[in-house]
Amino acid sequence: MKKKILAKNNPEKETAKSTVKEYSFFADVYDVVRQIPKGRATSYGAIATYLGTKLSARMVGWAMNAAHTARPKIPAHRVVNRNGMLTGRFHFSTPTLMEELLKKEKILVEKDTIVDFKKIFWDPSKELVL
């Protein structure tokens, strides 16, 4: 999992799945999510783009579905859809937990949507140097 990931820089990753059994789409997603700075948030699409599968943002979201089983804990509350909407709040222990966690980080949430999402948006493919 310590691999530098980046599918685009790792053309063999797909066929090397069996070879590089360490590789895991989940692990990559988790790695990125863990690097999201406190008080910032990003979107599934941004992560997907960063991982090279930008047309498959669904995969990122789906990966998050198993996030609560992953260790250490994943700050999944910092990941929302492109509108800044907390679409995955029902996947937390309580539907309000996601919003509460965001508020703890000074992120304002209104009607299940992050206020000024554009402002606090954190784009891994831009902010994250590789």
Add this chain to the structure above:
DNA sequence: CGTGTGACCGGCG
């Protein structure tokens, strides 16, 4: 090994 599904996204009517 085939099929379904998903915390999405962008395009089109």
Add this chain to the structure above:
DNA sequence: ACGCCGGCCACAC
């Protein structure tokens, strides 16, 4: 502005 539909890909059954 709003809703529908197709695509894309990893993973569980």
